[in-house]
Structure formats: structure tokens, C-alpha cells
Amino acid sequence: MILALDPLFLDDIGLSIVLIALLKVGLAFVIVLISVMFMVWFERKVVSDMQHRIGPNIAGPWGLFQTLADGLKLLMKEDLVPDRSHRFVFKLAPFLAIVPAFLTFSIIPIGGNFESKDGAINLWGHDTFLQVADPPVGILLFLAMSSIAVYGVMLAGWSSGSKYPLLGSVRASAQMVSYEAALGLTIAAIVLQTGSLSTHDMVVDQATGGLGWNVPNWNLIATGFVPFVIFLIAGTAELNRPPFDLVEAEQELVGGFHTEYSSFRFALFFLAEYLNTITMSAIIVTVFLGGPAGPVLIERIDWVWGIVWFLTKLFVFLFSFVWFRATLPRFRYDQLMDLGWKILIPLSLGWFLFLGARNIGADQGWNRWAVVAVAPVVGAAAAALLMAAVRTARSERLSQEVDSHG
Amino acid sequence: MSEVIVFLFAAAIILVGAIGVVASRNPVHSALFLVQTLLGVAVLFILQDAHFLAAVQIMVYAGAIVILFLFVIMLLGVDKTEDLEVEPIAGQRPLAAVVGAALLGVGLTVVLVAADGVTGARQSTGVGERALDNGATDVERLGRVLFSEYALAFEITAALLTIAVVGAVVLTRRVASADLLPDPEPGSLELPPLAPAIDEEEH
Numbered sequence: 001m002i003l004a005l006d007p008l009f010l011d012d013i014g015l016s017i018v019l020i021a022l023l024k025v026g027l028a029f030v031i032v033l034i035s036v037m038f039m040v041w042f043e044r045k046v047v048s049d050m051q052h053r054i055g056p057n058i059a060g061p062w063g064l065f066q067t068l069a070d071g072l073k074l075l076m077k078e079d080l081v082p083d084r085s086h087r088f089v090f091k092l093a094p095f096l097a098i099v100p101a102f103l104t105f106s107i108i109p110i111g112g113n114f115e116s117k118d119g120a121i122n123l124w125g126h127d128t129f130l131q132v133a134d135p136p137v138g139i140l141l142f143l144a145m146s147s148i149a150v151y152g153v154m155l156a157g158w159s160s161g162s163k164y165p166l167l168g169s170v171r172a173s174a175q176m177v178s179y180e181a182a183l184g185l186t187i188a189a190i191v192l193q194t195g196s197l198s199t200h201d202m203v204v205d206q207a208t209g210g211l212g213w214n215v216p217n218w219n220l221i222a223t224g225f226v227p228f229v230i231f232l233i234a235g236t237a238e239l240n241r242p243p244f245d246l247v248e249a250e251q252e253l254v255g256g257f258h259t260e261y262s263s264f265r266f267a268l269f270f271l272a273e274y275l276n277t278i279t280m281s282a283i284i285v286t287v288f289l290g291g292p293a294g295p296v297l298i299e300r301i302d303w304v305w306g307i308v309w310f311l312t313k314l315f316v317f318l319f320s321f322v323w324f325r326a327t328l329p330r331f332r333y334d335q336l337m338d339l340g341w342k343i344l345i346p347l348s349l350g351w352f353l354f355l356g357a358r359n360i361g362a363d364q365g366w367n368r369w370a371v372v373a374v375a376p377v378v379g380a381a382a383a384a385l386l387m388a389a390v391r392t393a394r395s396e397r398l399s400q401e402v403d404s405h406g
Numbered sequence: 407m408s409e410v411i412v413f414l415f416a417a418a419i420i421l422v423g424a425i426g427v428v429a430s431r432n433p434v435h436s437a438l439f440l441v442q443t444l445l446g447v448a449v450l451f452i453l454q455d456a457h458f459l460a461a462v463q464i465m466v467y468a469g470a471i472v473i474l475f476l477f478v479i480m481l482l483g484v485d486k487t488e489d490l491e492v493e494p495i496a497g498q499r500p501l502a503a504v505v506g507a508a509l510l511g512v513g514l515t516v517v518l519v520a521a522d523g524v525t526g527a528r529q530s531t532g533v534g535e536r537a538l539d540n541g542a543t544d545v546e547r548l549g550r551v552l553f554s555e556y557a558l559a560f561e562i563t564a565a566l567l568t569i570a571v572v573g574a575v576v577l578t579r580r581v582a583s584a585d586l587l588p589d590p591e592p593g594s595l596e597l598p599p600l601a602p603a604i605d606e607e608e609h
Contacts, residue, residue, distance in 0.1 A: 086432075089434070089435075143465055147465055148464065148468065151441070158480050170480060170481065197545060
């Protein structure tokens with residue numbers, strides 16, 4: 001049994017299969033670029049609506065081509081490389097930001113018939129998944145790529161040879177590294193729930209079984225909401241989006257790590273940022289909301305419905321990210337670090353242990369409700385002990401300090 | 407055949423990176439070459455069907471450790487060439503040459519003299535081949551082995567890492583200033599006198 005392998009590659013690999021694989025890669029590339037164009041327009045439109053402005057409305061119908069016009073403008077501008085920069089690293093950094101953003105999208109299932117065919121659709125006589133790749137490490141690729149993406153930000157700031165970008169990149173990398181821990185721990189909870197790392201298996205798992213009464217078996221419910229909330233917060237921080245956009249806090253840092261960038265290289269950073277937003281929303285949809293799983297309404301065009309459900313769910317999160325930006329004030333840096341290290345990480349770790357206890361209880365045939373009742377009590381007792389220890393240590397240290405100062 | 411081609415490419419990437427780490431004068435460039443080497447090793451892991459190891463290699467080494475290196479380099483501002491004339495520890499260089507030569511000797515001995523020779527073929531005996539494990543992915547096998555046979559070693563490693571973290575915090579956490587001293591009692595505060603109230607009637 002080979003788990004998590006696209007049925008496309010089970011037969012002998014001929015020309016048609018290679019062509020289908022290439023087509024999927026090309027399509028994903030185009031879809032991502034177009035959706036970035038749409039997303040930038042959408043964000044500007046929604047934010048201006050919330051601020052009682054009109055927003056872009058000149059280029060194309062409803063200003064839809066504004067992003068295209070901006071992109072063309074960026075391409076035409078002069079490509080500046082500051083004198084004091086490290087030229088090679090300066091030129092390398094934008095690509096280090098954009099490549100992981102593209103690669104992450106490859107593991108996201110964007111469609112497929114999950115009701116009767118386990119997520120496969122039929123393309124010219126070949127069954128295949130509607131995702132570019134389904135590697136056995138699946139969701140770990142997302143974590144790996146988000147850690148690689150730190151390099152783009154970090155090196156861009158360092159190589160610019162200027163103070164503000166350096167400060168911005170130090171902030172950014174510290175923030176991204178801190179929140180990766182919380183992201184990883186919630187992903188671990190999902191993996192515990194699914195029993196597989198493959199994103200496709202996660203969707204299949206959420207498409208089947210469940211509580212009944214037409215309640216979908218989404219991980220959102222199965223893991224009890226807390227990991228979802230943690231993931232949403234940590235994901236927003238990982239994206240450096242408001243309210244966690246200290247990286248480019250204009251009042252303090254000019255433009256943050258990409259202050260010195262212009263023209264095409266700036267466009268690449270901009271593209272990477274929006275790509276990451278879309279990919280993060282897609283990851284949330286995949287791991288918590290069943291991805292493209294949903295009812296097939298008309299059997300004859302079964303491949304349409306997965307895409308429809310996926311896009312609907314995706315849209316909710318794209319809107320939420322814009323909503324956060326339009327309504328929430330920016331965090332202070334120490335608040336950001338406190339939230340990440342002192343609240344999100346312990347909470348996600350505790351919740352992970354709780355889910356583990358629940359699974360062991362199910363294996364051993366313990367009463368489910370007893371486990372649900374006892375586990376939080378034990379967890380709370382442990383947390384109280386830890387906090388008491390921290391408090392005692394702190395007061396002892398303080399009294400020592402007072403003695404030495406007095 | 408394809409395996410050989412991938413191996414040659416990855417080996418070239420790894421070797422160029424490894425030479426770059428020691429040869430480049432700028433510490434940031436060294437760190438970047440180190441990342442290149444680590445990514446090449448990840449490719450080799452995938453070539454051996456060790457997908458999980460490859461992902462962990464990228465996440466832990468490239469994603470966390472080298473980032474920390476870079477962080478320290480950037481924060482301390484040591485991104486300048488060092489003076490090679492100064493030898494921080496006496497006799498360090500000849501010792502390094504001896505140890506390096508010894509390591510090379512051991513490696514060559516393993517490759518050239520070992521009884522079976524190094525064939526490059528996958529290991530086909532032992533842990534991975536038991537009936538229980540047939541068909542399981544590498545993640546499942548690793549998990550099973552880690553939490554059964556090597557559970558004790560695994561736990562000890564976990565404890566060691568925790569101790570290291572706690573130790574680092576304890577050693578670095580010094581309350582240097584009055585920042586963390588308890589706030590003085592409100593009553594004991596000597597507030598500056600308030601500005602005299604302006605008499606409205608005078609205007």
C-alpha cells in the first residue's frame with residue numbers, strides 16, 4: 001500500500017500523463033497570479049469601502065485592472081541597487097521570498113470529487129487529483145517553506161546596507177520564527193487528528209464520517225476550535241499582516257525590510273506577500289474546513305463542485321484578512337512577543353496534550369465524557385503549578401535584587 | 407540512472423556549499439553557503455525515500471539553526487572580515503589540521519577498506535523490513551521505532567534539550583537594573599508639585 005499517491009502516476013507514465021502534470025503546474029501558476037491580481041484589487045476596494053472612500057475605479061470595470069496597471073508601472077521603473085548594498089544578496093533576496101510562496105501552493109487540493117471518488121477527477125481518461133503535488137510529507141512542506149521564506153525578508157533587510165531595513169528585517173525574522181512554533185504545534189494537532197501528513201488525506205478524512213445531522217466532519221469541530229483560533233492568529237502574524245505588521249510599521253521604519261527596493265524586485269516582494277496571504281487562507285481551508293470537500297449537486301459535472309466549495313471557503317478567509325487590516329490597530333512589539341511565546345505556544349501545547357489524551361482514551365475504551373472532563377482539570381492543575389513556580393522564582397529573584405541594591 | 411544524475415547534482419551543490427562555508431570571508435555568505443549544503447543534503451535524503459528526514463532537515467537546520475546564526479551575525483554586526491593573523495587559541499591551527507586529516511583518514515578507510523564496501527544500495531536488513539512495517543510510510547516507521555525501541559533515548563534527548571533551554575534562560579536572565587523591582591507604594595511617592603492653578607478671575 002502506498003499512501004498519498006496521485007492515481008495519475010500509478011499506471012505506466014506516458015506522454016499524456018507528463019502533459020497532464022505539466023498542465024496542472026502551468027494552470028496552478030496562472031491561477032495563483034490571477035488570484036493575486038484579484039486579491040490586491042479586492043483588498044483596496046474593501047478597505048476603501050470600510051473607510052467611506054471609493055477606491056480604485058478608473059482602470060477597467062470597477063477598477064479591476066488597477067493591479068495590472070500598477071504592476072506594469074513597477075516593471076517600467078528604474079532598477080536601483082544602493083551603493084552600500086551587498087549586490088548579490090540584494091538581488092537574490094526577492095527570489096528567496098517568492099519561490100517558497102509558489103511552492104507552498106503546490107500541496108493545496110483546489111478541487112476534486114470527494115463524495116464518491118476520493119478526490120479524484122477524470123481528465124482525458126486519467127484519474128488525477130486537482131493539486132500539483134501530493135508529497136508524503138504534505139503539510140510539512142508548508143512549514144519548511146514558511147521557514148525558508150524568512151530568508152528572503154532577513155537578507156533583504158541586511159543586504160540593503162541601511163538602518164531601517166535592517167531593523168525591519170530583524171523584527172520580521174524574530175516574529176516569523178516565534179510564531180512558526182505555534183503554527184507547528186497546531187499543525188501537529190491536525191496531524192494527530194488525521195493520522196497523516198498528506199493534505200489530500202486530510203481532506204479525505206474530513207469528507208467522511210462525522211457527527212451526523214449533516215454536520216461536516218471538519219477538523220475545525222473535531223479538534224475543538226482552539227487550534228483553529230491559534231492558527232488564524234499565528235498565521236496572520238506569520239504573514240506580517242495587520243495587526244501584526246510591525247515589520248513595515250511606516251511611522252517607525254519607513255517601509256521596513258523593502259525600503260531600498262524598487263521596480264521589479266519590489267514587485268516580487270509585493271507579489272510574495274499577497275501570494276502568502278492566499279496560500280495561508282488556502283491552508284486554513286484545507287486543514288480546518290475540509291478544503292474542497294462538499295456535496296456534489298449535479299453528478300454530470302462533478303469536478304466543478306470541489307472548486308466551488310474551495311473558492312467559497314477561501315473567500316471567507318481572504319475577506320477576514322482584509323477585515324483585520326481595516327479594523328484592528330497594530331500591536332506593540334513586546335505585546336506581540338508576549339502573545340506568541342506566553343499565550344499561543346503554551347495554549348497550543350496544552351491543547352495538543354488534551355487531544356492526545358482524548359485519542360488514548362478512545363483507544364483504551366475509556367468513557368469519552370470522563371476524559372473530556374478530567375483532562376482539562378489536570379491541565380489546569382499543571383498550568384497553575386507552573387505559574388506558581390514562575391511566580392515564586394520571580395519574587396525570590398526580586399528580593400535578592402532588592403537586597404543587593406539596598 | 408536518474409538516481410545517479412540526481413546524486414551527482416546534489417553532491418555538486420553540497421560540495422560547492424561546503425567549500426563556500428570555509429572559503430568565504432563574509433560570515434553571512436558563509437551562512438548562506440551552509441544553507442545551500444543543507445538543502446543539498448535534503449535532496450539526498452529524498453533520493454533515499456527519507457521524505458520526513460528531508461522535511462525536518464529543512465525545517466530545523468535551514469529554517470531554525472542557520473536563521474539563528476544569521477540573527478546573531480546581524481545583531482552583533484560581525485559581518486566584516488576577521489583579521490586572520492590573530493590566533494584566538496594557541497596551537498589551534500595545527501591541531502585543526504591534524505584532526506581534519508584524521509577525519510579524512512577515517513572516512514577514506516570506511517569507503518575503501520570496509521568489508522562489504524560501500525555500494526550506495528539501500529539498506530535492506532533490520533528495522534524497516536519487519537512484517538509489521540511493510541507498506542508503512544517512512545513517517546510511520548520512524549514514529550514506531552522512536553516510540554518503542556528507542557523510547558528511552560528519545561525521552562532522555564527531550565529532557566536534555568529542556569534542561570539546555572532552562573539552563574540558557576537561567577544563565578542569561580540577570581535583572582540588571584531597577585526595571586523589575588516592585589513598584590514603590592503609591593503613598594511613598596514624592597510627586598513633583600502640581601503646576602499652580604491659574605486663577606480664572608485674573609484674566
